[in-house]
Amino acid sequence: MTDRDIPLSEAGGILTVDLSALSANYQELSRRAAPAACAAVVKGDAYGIGLTRAAPALWQAGARSFFVALLAEARQLRGLLPEAEIFVLNGLFPGTEAAYREQALRPVLGSADQVERWSAFCADIGEGLPAALHVDTGMNRLGLTPAEAVNVAEGRDELGFPLVLVMSHLACADEPDHPLNARQLEDFRAIAALFPDVRASLANSAGALGDPAYHFDLVRPGIAVYGGRPRKDVAPLRPVVRLELRVVQLRRVHEGETVGYGGAHTALRPSRVAILSAGYADGIPRLAGASDLRPGAEAVIAGHRCPLIGRISMDLLAVDVTEVAEDNIQPGDFATLLGDGLSLDDLARHSHTIDYEILTSLGRRYHRRWV
Incomplete structure (x- = not known):
């Protein structure tokens, strides 16, 4: 398959x-x-x-x-x-x-x-x-x-x-x-x-x-x-790919608790966290995650830009959705990682790589569709 x-x-x-x-x-x-x-x-x-x-x-x-x-x-x-x-x-x-x-x-x-x-x-x-x-x-x-x-x-x-x-x-x-x-x-x-x-x-x-x-x-x-950006002084052309990740679970995290492997991210407030069903096995770079020392990439959920938190796992990643109204996000919904204003260049920059690598690494386990 x-x-x-x-x-x-x-x-x-x-x-x-x-x-x-x-x-x-x-x-x-x-x-x-x-x-x-x-x-x-x-x-x-x-x-x-x-x-x-x-x-x-x-x-x-x-x-x-x-x-x-x-x-x-x-x-x-x-x-x-x-x-x-x-x-x-x-x-x-x-x-x-x-x-x-x-x-x-x-x-x-x-x-x-x-x-x-x-x-x-x-x-x-x-x-x-x-x-x-x-x-x-x-x-x-x-x-x-x-x-x-x-x-x-x-x-x-x-x-x-x-x-x-x-x-x-x-x-x-x-x-x-x-x-x-x-x-x-x-x-x-x-x-x-x-x-x-x-x-x-x-x-x-x-x-x-x-x-x-x-x-x-x-x-x-x-x-x-x-749709990539080969040089910084020229605007990219039209985006060609859009990537949406499924929300598997919603969790509440207390202030002071950590999220993900290594306890790299510590919640500074009571938080709500969405767990998304993709990880580095799906081409999401591990460096797109975040720690207490550095921010990570973002996802768009219900119109809000939400930060990725903690390390990227093989099959899962975490997003802080505290600012999203509870009624606006449910398990089974999708969060946008590419699209809705988030470009290949954005994800590459947060991941300390280039958009070429992001694009060519995406997807052996996604539902792929062409429009």
Whole structure:
């Protein structure tokens, strides 16, 4: 059983995905990136919201180029979108070359060895199959060195396959004034100039929402499509996910009593506490909880913002609902953790993490629905 199968009556929470917001976000990013084209990054099960629903919605919204991390993701995506251009970011694993041909997928070649293996495979089958080239400009993660990229450019006649994209990845685009951005831009311009007839791509979500100089021919937004906030100086687009957690029980806590594991939170007054049916096994970070030394995240119940108190457990968390009228909350009701003014960025900030991690971690045990 997966979260897609759990009936509402049996679930501890509801995860709602707004596909119209997803489509609107993609179209807004496309508008801002023009005249550059806009791809859609759908790795990690479309950032956790569900590839099988997200990918067709993005295709209907106009996306034609898609990026995933792994070949297994690309296979699934190809079954959903027979005509899409699909790039696999994590490179060409040994022995997988034939699968790329069978599924009409495009590997993003990130090392000289991968370039050589793809070239040899194309020579063996007598067919030049398109691929992308990833060149590292400062991330030091994946990609050829600039010197290796020069070698590829000088030997293109012997490659035996067409390059359809040359790309790099920004390391600090969420900090517009970081000096590494300008250095990466300068280096990538020089690399792109080596391949004047090949599309060039540098910008992720943060880059796509910033200076058009970073856009080149194709931008590759991910988190922004899903309603996250990739940079602090730009407002997020429309929220895509809403998370509501079921109230399991209501308790009265006396002044001086503690709540949760470790007795980390002490009630400073007689309090009413709602116990919600979700925890870190459901993607709620433990750091979203609170102690006597630091506040935690919030939930909205009956229109009130209520603080989470105590540590997050595997399956449960506690919320102080003292300010909510007793008639306005009952076991079986739902509290909102994402939505009603509470954003991914809010929960991430309280949890000392990023909205990417919040989104991609949500939900194996929720009742999931798409609207």
